[in-house]
Amino acid sequence: MRKIFLIIALFSAVIFNVPGQGLGGPGTIKDDGRFAASTKQLNQFFRRFNGEESVDGNIRFYPGDPLYRDAALRKGFLSILFDNQTSTVPAELKNQFIQNANSDVYPNYLVFHREGWYAQVEAEFMFKGKREKATLFMKIQPEGLGYEWVIDQVVFEPFKNLFNKPVGNKKDFLHPLSHELGFMNLRRAFQDSNAPESFTSNSYKPDYLAIFLYEMKQNNLRFVTVTGTKFHFFQIQGWYFEVNQFNRPGFNTGWLISNLVRLGPGDKETILKYIYDQE
Structure with a gap:
């Protein structure tokens, strides 16, 4: 498998001029009805989510810049990073997520090279x-x-x-005294049975x-x-969201949040099992 290095920019930055946007104040986004917010690459989704680029996309902000991760800038970006045409995510849930991710006390950011x-x-x-x-x-x-x-x-x-391991009375087994026979009855598992997985441990997957x-x-x-392709994120504490690419007319296009869930105890594991089709 070809190695894809972060240092050679897996998601190569492509700068796009976005019409119809302006600054209403320091770092804030002015929506004049032509909010061309297409997030054309996933690395731009990261930058916008974190508040690391200008509204028009022409300037990348780095640590030390006055607008780097500016709260007002982030709030504006976060509000337009949702699929607002087909998604059924309630507005109140979106607002809670934005407030939590953009908290004044413990803000949450996405990190490309971090797990989650x-x-x-x-x-x-x-x-x-x-x-x-x-x-x-x-x-x-x-x-x-x-x-x-x-x-x-x-x-x-x-x-x-391929593997449908029987359970309960339907499951074949090797007698606990099989060792006294030198395990010669392994014939049952390897020759006579159509389900050799029956003879594996309970933890076998x-x-x-x-x-x-x-x-x-x-x-x-x-x-x-x-x-x-789509992406699953668990990096924001207490939340899960899914990002899909939307190619359609209008401004609400590109890589956008299509699903959002507030996580309770055990929810992350349940969602992962569902995503990985293990249920």
Whole structure:
């Protein structure tokens, strides 16, 4: 897998002039009805979320600049980083999120190289002569002097029913005195059974990514194309949000927050299981 380093700008900055915006005060955003807020790249989403670029996108702010992470600037940006056309996120929940992320006491920022965000990549592969869809979950990890994207997990439809471990009375087992027979009854697990996973420990979970890579190495699986990408964020304490790309007419386009959830105890784990299709 090709290494993607942060130092060579994985998300290369592309500067766009955005018409119809102005400064109403120091760092504030004036909406004159032509609020061209298209966030065309994900790295721009990071900068806008954190308040690290000018309203027109022409100036990048760094630590030491007066407007770097300015609260008023951030509030304006955060308000236009939502999908306001198709999303069902309540306005009150958005306001709570903005207030929490932009708190005067403990503001929360997104950090590219920190854990807590994942890419979900929809792709298509040829598997044993048939076109199949796969979902790859990617994360950033340190590598050398920079960072790289790596495949963390995979969801692949042909593998979903590969392991259906029986439970309860339906589950076959090896007698606890099998050792006295020199485990000769392993024949039941490896020859007589159609579900050899029945003889694994209660904590056993199949590694679908390993199987996926094995099939690829056996030339049974061939990459075709990527069909879509979205991102999951848990970096803002107490919140989860999803970012999707919207290509449509108007100004509410680009990379925008499409889903927002306030997290309670255990909610993060539940959402991760849902995202990773483990339920």
